[in-house]
Amino acid sequence: MKKKSKAVLESAGWIDSHCHFDFPDFDLDRDQEWQLAQQQGICGLIIPGISRQQGQGLAALCQPRPWLYALGLHPYFLSQHQQTDLDWLDAALHQARGSDDGLVAVGEFGLDFRKHTSDAERRAQLELFDAQLQLAKQHRLPVILHGVGAHDQIAAAIRRTGFAHGGVVHAFNGSEQQARRYLDLGFKLGLGGLYLSDRALKLQRTVDALPVDSWLLETDAPDMTPRMWPQRRNSPRLIPLLADHLAQAKGISTAELQSLQRDSLTSLLIL
Numbered sequence: 001m002k003k004k005s006k007a008v009l010e011s012a013g014w015i016d017s018h019c020h021f022d023f024p025d026f027d028l029d030r031d032q033e034w035q036l037a038q039q040q041g042i043c044g045l046i047i048p049g050i051s052r053q054q055g056q057g058l059a060a061l062c063q064p065r066p067w068l069y070a071l072g073l074h075p076y077f078l079s080q081h082q083q084t085d086l087d088w089l090d091a092a093l094h095q096a097r098g099s100d101d102g103l104v105a106v107g108e109f110g111l112d113f114r115k116h117t118s119d120a121e122r123r124a125q126l127e128l129f130d131a132q133l134q135l136a137k138q139h140r141l142p143v144i145l146h147g148v149g150a151h152d153q154i155a156a157a158i159r160r161t162g163f164a165h166g167g168v169v170h171a172f173n174g175s176e177q178q179a180r181r182y183l184d185l186g187f188k189l190g191l192g193g194l195y196l197s198d199r200a201l202k203l204q205r206t207v208d209a210l211p212v213d214s215w216l217l218e219t220d221a222p223d224m225t226p227r228m229w230p231q232r233r234n235s236p237r238l239i240p241l242l243a244d245h246l247a248q249a250k251g252i253s254t255a256e257l258q259s260l261q262r263d264s265l266t267s268l269l270i271l
């Protein structure tokens with residue numbers, strides 16, 4: 001593991017494993033919000049990549065802070081991605097391997113079959129997905145996956161390509177069977193604000209059924225704001241609340257949960 005990742009993982013506190021802290025939503029008060037988050041015990045972030053244009057700014061944004069990042073082409077923005085963006089991604093991953101700027105994964109990429117429903121769109125998503133999985137394999141990096149209505153297709157692709165570097169399926173809300181299949185493939189499952197909703201009974205049952213170290217805490221801020229949150233904008237400050245709920249559901253202390261979270265991230269982020 002590289003120095004920067006190691007330093008972030010070894011600091012005391014929580015890590016928000018999926019936070020879009022680079023989004024314009026935070027432009028006016030990013031430093032202030034980060035300070036508040038640190039006061040709540042957050043010690044690091046992982047900021048996912050969503051496009052070439054956005055990804056190009058991440059290394060510089062994360063450099064002076066305990067923030068790690070990933071680069072990827074998000075399926076939600078399918079129409080924006082160009083074929084040459086895959087070449088850019090390949091070159092950027094190659095370059096990051098030789099430096100210590102905090103790149104830890106490929107992503108977020110995946111399949112979103114609720115956003116894109118035509119056969120042509122789904123085929124285009126699958127091609128982009130396969131290509132990024134191959135890049136992650138080549139560069140020996142874990143992945144941050146976005147899956148909506150497509151967990152069976154995602155798991156099939158992971159098997160088909162023999163991808164073995166693991167990663168996290170962020171904001172997981174599939175079935176228990178789909179969850180177990182991901183765990184068997186060496187993945188963790190991202191757990192965020194949805195878990196705090198009274199109506200998320202399926203997710204709560206899945207959390208109850210699986211070992212506590214199956215889950216990585218994340219906010220997906222600024223999105224996925226739970227109803228009880230006082231602001232419209234979600235924040236990494238939500239993590240301690242999520243941790244309280246998960247620790248309580250699993251009958252362990254938050255200190256134990258924190259060290260399990262750290263172990264899980266350490267095992268994934270080999271860089």
Ligand SMILES: [Zn+2]
Pocket residue numbers: 018020048108170220
């Ligand atoms: Zn995301």
